[in-house]
Amino acid sequence: MTPTIHDVARLAEVSIKTVSNVLNDYPHIRPTTRQRVLDAISALDYTPNLTARGLRSGRTGLVSLIIPDLRNAYFAELADIVVRAAEAQGLSVMIAQSNGNRERELSLLTGPRMQMVDGILFSALGLSAADNDLLARIKTPMVLLGERILDGPKDHVTMRNVEGAQAATEHLLSIGRRRILAFGADPEQGLGSARLRLDGYRRALAGAGVDEDPELVVQVVGWYRSTGAESMRRLLERGVAFDGVVAFNDLIALGAMRVLQEAGRNIPSDVAVIGFDDVDETRYTLPTLSTIDPGREEIVEVALRWLTERITGSAADLPPRDHLTAFRVLQRESTTPR
The missing domain is CATH 3.40.50.2300 (Response regulator)
Structure with missing residues (x-):
């Protein structure tokens, strides 16, 4: 049978009210009493009835x-x-x-x-x-x-999208890259992440005295591995020259890296790549992906x-x-x- 709050109170040798106070994290409970109740909850694998609790307290947890x-x-x-x-x-x-x-x-x-x-x-x-x-x-x-x-x-x-993308671009500039892609532009987003990260990219170029080349602003609609790969494939077919990629999220960076490597481009010797988001997968790619940890x-x-x-x-x-x-x-x- 499903354990009840009465069972918890009986095992912990306290009142039902005390169990309720522990569940609602009331502060004025002796530590030894609180621990007895928590031990009883664990032993019985008790799960509070959220509906009943909500009716009593006005909250469901x-x-x-x-x-x-x-x-x-x-x-x-x-x-x-x-x-x-x-x-x-x-x-x-x-x-x-x-x-x-x-x-x-x-x-x-x-x-x-x-x-x-x-x-x-x-x-x-x-x-x-x-x-x-x-x-x-x-x-x-x-x-x-x-x-x-x-x-x-x-x-x-929220995160610092503009400043993060600016720092990513400045990082590539600091290692000598000058033909840097803004990879992930999406005009459909309006004032979303894509627009803010593009602003950061532009700030970094302006700060370094590097002219922006519209050909290096690459649209990627939908930020997945597949869309990153497809956008990079189209760019290579056009013969656009570049030596760095600021990808507006990690997934499109991963898709782009696969296409670059298939095309014989060495990362980072030929093209340096940095992403944004610090998803777990970036630690295990070959090569591992530089990225922005957004907090x-x-x-x-x-x-x-x-x-x-x-x-x-x-x-x-x-x-x-x-x-x-x-x-x-x-x-x-x-x-x-x-």
């Missing part, structure tokens, strides 16, 4: 993470960090995939499943600043992730903390907050100097 696409390694790894960080706080996570589609995002935000959650972490791709009024009407506590909602009505945590753990830590503050009401009087994470340039084999 469940938060929603809405992300564009789990096929993208960045979002898959982000989801993993969110789940582990939430579990450490006694929270469960419901993950929903929006496919970056505006109507799908609206459906997820306003659908019946959102009535089950205490808060929402939302990585918007289809919505834009034009939807700020709509977001303001959503009463469920929410923290926005990503770039698409700027100056919006909710807390917003994914910091994004999750701040976003989850702010969301919890909104849920509990401790930040109820604060205006919407914005946070930009720190980043690092990770030099690996793909950008070894000549």
